[in-house]
Amino acid sequence: MRLEALHNELVACRRCARLVAWREQVGQEKRAAYRSWVYWARPVPGFGDPEAWLLIFGLAPGAHGSNRTGRPFTGDASGDFLYPALYRAGLANQPSSTHPGDGLVLRGVYITAAVRCAPPGNRPTAEELAACAEWTRRELGLLGRVRVYLALGRIAHQALLGYLGLPRAAYPFAHGRAYRLKEAFLLCSYHVSRQNTQTGRLTAAMFDQVLAQAKALAGL
Incomplete structure (x- = not known):
């Protein structure tokens, strides 16, 4: 199965009743600044280079970002931090991501998330994470050239x-920590959320270093 076919299947998913209700409620109520938008309000498929060497793995779509635009980290503060960093690292052709069709192209990078629907309070339940794990298995299984997995947040x-079938206790999360796997590396970073970037927990310089580390691990 190709990624496009999988994404067509994914966007029709209604497995988690709480997430379906929330994503659609947000899409109807909207934020005042986006009254003219028709919200995506469906599961958000991954985005990027099918031949990616770097897999960026986030938590879930933002209610008024990806849930509005239909593309990961697009149209909110997290994307306003992430995509300029990818551009500085030579991994994107432009520093902005506002909507699908804006011309953004990723180079050697693919972006997806642990949960594909916007969760209330940005907090998916264990059951919702487990339900989406099947999408993770299928989507990441089609990305055969990944050499570095970059996890954004715990x-x-x-x-x-x-x-990856690895025990949590043996691979604890810590910003900037990298683990050698059989055929790839697992790299950790604080999430690029507004909460982290506005408080200084994650700075642009810190994330630039993480991307530089990812390139070095991949031998680039």
């Missing part, structure tokens, strides 16, 4: 460990 890190 929950994404733990979800990746589950996909």
